[in-house]
Amino acid sequence: MAESRAAADGAAADDSASGFTVRLDNFTGPFDLLLQLISKHKLDVTEVALHQVTDEFLAYTRALGEAADLDETSEFLLVAATLLDLKAARLLPAAEVEDEEDLALLEARDLLFARLLQYQAFKRAASHLAELHASGARRWPRAVTLEPRFAQALPELVLGVGPQRLAALAAKVLRPKPVPVVSTDHVHQLRVSVREHAAVLRDKLLRHRTASFRALCGDCRNMLEVVARFLALLELYREGMVAFDQLRALGELTVRWTGGDEPVELDVDEYAGPPLRDRPASRQSGGDST
Amino acid sequence: MSQGPAGTDQPSGGSADPAELRAALEAIMLVVDEPVSETVLAGVLAQPVERVSAALGELSAEYTAAGRGFDLRQAAGGWRLYTRAELAPYVERFVLDGQQARLTQAALETLAVVAYKQPVTRSRISAVRGVNCDGVIRTLLARGLVEEAGTEPETGAYLYRTTNVFLEKLGLDSLDQLPSLAPLLPDDLEALDPDARRMRERADVD
């Protein structure tokens, strides 16, 4: 498990530069480490002079660097940087607040304390959950198959679905979950392939020859795909494979296949530029190639 | 879950005899495979909920007093038979399904944040713990301890909450039984963290 990787319980890292030797204990993140250091010095979180633990924290972070991945290390570095700032400013415990820089550092300190305290509260809650879980794990629930006479007494089952619905359910469940994708959807939107949608349109139109745009988009799962399909139609039009009929403005758009009877290879450019969906205006400007 | 004629006085087929009521409850508890609410039991037995509730409590106390191998417990909003915790070493030899793996410290901390702040996003959990929690969340999802609870309207980020499995595994009847966080939280946290205020308010309620 990723979290315990850094634990390397008992592993010693030798910081030859300062002659400082640290032993990596089990910790689950920078706050956890900080709390452990503070408690090691028997200091109260709310009053601790952080510079006392800054050096040790840095030493841990340095040792961690070789064992942990970039993500993990950066979290530690962030806290380490804050600690360093505070130490450098010698703000603690009582400093005269004169300029804005000092104020900012005070804020940084308070924020760090606040987050640390919050984490400490959850850590205690977690240890309570651990106790509950440990005792819960020692009890097994009754869960056995129904005795035959009761199984037979069950009312006749209504499946309530047909083969198609069952297939749809299977597809839904088997489709990769969005969960592992990590919530970056808002950063870079899903890409759709205009080329693939052009191929879909080609196959549909070869079969039906003529169809409304609405019908051609009937199986699109979201607006992005509809847009991709529209762009694909424009590409096909450029290639002279389709013709459009529209009786009146904003009326039904009818698409006719004019590309012959054989499935042809399509030469459609992908839209490699910014995602098709709307993005914040500030990021849309600029010379992104299309 | 069916409602049944719960709480009504003696419709058809109710067993007035206390001994029979208790025996009927025991028989039913033997076939359930998830916690069953008092309401459902009362409906099936055509007895007032209070009576059923009292009988279940008595049975549970009796099993414990007699040191029986089974334990009738309230969990996740219902009643279910469990093996008594002290006898785990014996039961373990029969139940070898590897489901009993311990949760890591990271998983427990993440679970605690979800339990107290639900529904909550991953980034919010990561902020509290100071580390990325994606891997841990996946573990908790796979073990059925947390589940998705829609998305946050503003950001579209997935929200997570604890499940009934969580309650049952921890032996809790409801989330209200989680200890209050308030005594553990500093007073001045509110000013810095808007979520903390909500949390304290929630924690203060119980």
Added chain:
Amino acid sequence: MSQGPAGTDQPSGGSADPAELRAALEAIMLVVDEPVSETVLAGVLAQPVERVSAALGELSAEYTAAGRGFDLRQAAGGWRLYTRAELAPYVERFVLDGQQARLTQAALETLAVVAYKQPVTRSRISAVRGVNCDGVIRTLLARGLVEEAGTEPETGAYLYRTTNVFLEKLGLDSLDQLPSLAPLLPDDLEALDPDARRMRERADVD
């Protein structure tokens, strides 16, 4: 929580104390699904068979004398807990009341996974659905929609497949008539899930 007579730290040794032996037997009987032989119980408890046999007999007689809802009986060469016959009407009412004639969404989804990935293990289904599926599988087994199909050679885990009842309910002659999943699945699924390729190939056959 009561301590009970059971010593917690007694993993390997047998329990000489009669009360503890009985409690241990009760706990084990609560979790076993199939009748267990006295020999197996004696081995697990590190006790002579005669002692285990006598203790089981006593427990059974005690349950009957006290009119308990459960009944410890010998069947198919072993012991198992059953509901007491006299109380069958209550249990039946509960079973009929609790279990709707329709499958839950969770059961339908599990059934769909079994149908398309059979033979498949429980853990594979749980992984796909993201939640533990033991309870749902039991429901499907009880309903005769799925059945065991041997074990996976590498892990020894039980494999499940759909039954003829399943086909009947769906109005199909054979599994080949299940609609192909290929058009319903994204194309890049194969890269993500090694099973998907097999499935698509299977799906493409018809």
